[in-house]
Every structure is written in structure tokens, then in C-alpha cells.
Amino acid sequence: DVKVTQSSRYLVKRTGEKVFLECVQDMDHENMFWYRQDPGLGLRLIYFSYDVKMKEKGDIPEGYSVSREKKERFSLILESASTNQTSMYLCASSWGRWDSETQYFGPGTRLLVL
Amino acid sequence: KQEVTQIPAALSVPEGENLVLNCSFTDSAIYNLQWFRQDPGKGLTSLLLIQSSQREQTSGRLNASLDKSSGRSTLYIAASQPGDSATYLCAVSASGTYKYIFGTGTRLKVLA
Numbered sequence: 324d325v326k327v328t329q330s331s332r333y334l335v336k337r338t339g340e341k342v343f344l345e346c347v348q349d350m351d352h353e354n355m356f357w358y359r360q361d362p363g364l365g366l367r368l369i370y371f372s373y374d375v376k377m378k379e380k381g382d383i384p385e386g387y388s389v390s391r392e393k394k395e396r397f398s399l400i401l402e403s404a405s406t407n408q409t410s411m412y413l414c415a416s417s418w419g420r421w422d423s424e425t426q427y428f429g430p431g432t433r434l435l436v437l
Numbered sequence: 438k439q440e441v442t443q444i445p446a447a448l449s450v451p452e453g454e455n456l457v458l459n460c461s462f463t464d465s466a467i468y469n470l471q472w473f474r475q476d477p478g479k480g481l482t483s484l485l486l487i488q489s490s491q492r493e494q495t496s497g498r499l500n501a502s503l504d505k506s507s508g509r510s511t512l513y514i515a516a517s518q519p520g521d522s523a524t525y526l527c528a529v530s531a532s533g534t535y536k537y538i539f540g541t542g543t544r545l546k547v548l549a
Contacts, residue, residue, distance in 0.1 A: 327480075354535065365441075365526070366481075366539040373535070381536070413480055425471065426537065428480035 326350070327429035329414055335435045342401040344432050346414030355397035356415040356426065357381075357389065366413065372397055404436045439464045441529055443540035450517055451548050458512040458543045460527035465505045468532040472501050472512050475524045475542070484525075485512070489532075517547045 330345035346355065357369040358381075368381030370389040378389050386408060390398045397416075401408055412432045417424040440463045450456050460470070469488045473481040485494045485501040487510070493502040500513040510527060524544045528537040 363541060365541040366528075366537075368536055371535050379535070415481075425483045425486050426481075427483065428473075430480045431478070433478070 327414055327416055327427050329412075329429040329432050331432050332430060333433050333435075335437065336401075336404050337437055338405060340401075340404045340436075342404050342434070342436075344399040344401075344412055344414075344434070346397045346399070346416075346429055347395055348397075348416040348427070349395065350416070350427070351394065352416035352418055352427075353394075354417045354424075355391065356417075357387075357397065357399045358413045358415065359383070359410040360413055360431075361410050369399065404434075406436050408434065409436045410434060439467075439529065439531065439538045441527060441538050441540035443525075443527060443543050445543060446541070447544040447546075449546045449548060452517060452519060454517050454547075455513070455515050456517055456545075458514070458525050458545070460510040460512070460540055462508045462510075462529050462538075464531070465508050466531055467505065467529045470501075470503055470510050470527060470529045471537070472499075472510075473526045473528065475526060477523075481526065514545075517545075519547050519549045522546050 327348045355372045358366045360366045372378045372391045388400045414429040415426040417426045471486045472484045475481045487503045498515040503510045524542040526542040528539040530537045
């Protein structure tokens with residue numbers, strides 16, 4: 324079974340803090356994704372990576388950056404957390420055919436920024 | 438710009454009923470469509486993926502159909518059970534893009 328894990332289920336941070344969210348997948352997937360999920364807005368793509376050290380912006384990249392130094396690990400970084408970044412963050416991964424393959428999701432990290 | 442709509446937003450049914458969840462999308466030039474299940478406070482689990490050349494996919498009590506020309510997909514759940522209670526999301530992707538566009542989901546409650 325594909326397993327996607329996220330470093331924390333719940334996080335509470337202060338405004339202005341730098342926040343790291345980690346995602347690890349164990350199936351040698353090429354592609355990894357970070358989404359945020361908000362009530363009434365659904366899932367929105369923040370960043371995407373199709374290979375080590377490669378990344379592309381999604382629909383809402385502002386205020387975020389990412390890092391992929393190893394194939395199995397994709398990190399989302401909030402450079403200076405703000406209250407409007409309070410959300411559920413979901414990581415996903417998929418095989419190399421990025422536009423046709425099933426995406427496998429982690430359990431999510433619920434982030435509260437005070 | 439692709440938009441995905443799921444109606445109704447919430448649905449309650451008695452156990453044992455067959456039910457249909459709807460998904461519509463505005464741009465018919467999709468490459469594939471996925472249905473996901475999400476339990477409260479958890480991540481998404483892929484249920485079915487339909488590629489644009491396919492009309493339907495089946496897995497157990499679930500059947501998903503796709504009508505690209507009309508911009509619609511349905512997820513049929515047979516003989517519903519309380520364990521089917523969850524939010525169901527559909528998502529579409531277009532050829533040439535890695536993006537999945539998600540609907541906001543239908544929250545299903547199956548009453549025992």
C-alpha cells in the first residue's frame with residue numbers, strides 16, 4: 324500500500340513564525356503536491372514537484388515556498404506565518420504520468436496561526 | 438477557467454438506499470476525473486479514476502460514470518451503509534496540466 328505521511332496532525336504557531344510542514348511518501352513517486360483545504364473553497368494547489376529539486380507554483384503560492392531535496396520528501400515552508408494561513412494542509416503524491424495517475428493523500432496537518 | 442460543482446452539498450439517506458452523487462464541470466476538455474472520499478479531519482482516499490476515453494468505472498458497490506460532452510459525472514453507491522458516511526469529492530484534470538481542480542464535495546450521512 325502507498326503510504327504518505329505528514330509530520331504533524333496539528334500545529335499551533337504564532338504570527339510571523341517560520342513554519343515547516345513535512346511530507347514523506349514511500350512508493351518512489353515522481354510527483355508530490357501540497358494543497359490547502361478551506362471550508363467552501365475546497366482544495367487548492369499551492370505547489371507541485373515533478374522531480375528532485377524541481378517545483379512549480381500552483382494556484383495560491385503566495386506566502387509559501389517548498390523544498391524537495393530527496394525524492395521521498397517534500398516540504399512546505401511558511402516564511403512568515405499569518406492568520407490567513409490557518410487551514411488544513413494536505414500532501415499528495417503520484418507516479419510519473421502526472422496528468423493521469425491517482426493521487427495518494429496524507430492524513431493532513433491542521434495548522435492554526437494565532 | 439475550469440470550475441467543478443457538486444450538488445447537493447449535503448445528503449442524508451437511510452441505510453440500504455441506492456444513491457447518486459453528482460459532479461459537473463464547465464470545460465469538457467478533461468483528461469481524467471477522480472472521485473475521492475474524505476473522512477472528517479482526515480486526508481483523501483481515491484475511490485475511482487475515469488480517463489477521458491472511458492465511460493465508467495466500478496469498484497465493489499461504487500460505480501462512477503462520465504459524460505464528457507455534457508460535463509457531468511455521477512457516483513452511484515449501491516445499498517448504502519453507515520460506514521459510507523463521509524464527504525465525497527470529485528476532481529478533474531486537463532491534458533497538458535498537472536492540476537486537478539476539485540469540487541467542494543458532498544457530505545453524505547447514512548442513517549442506521
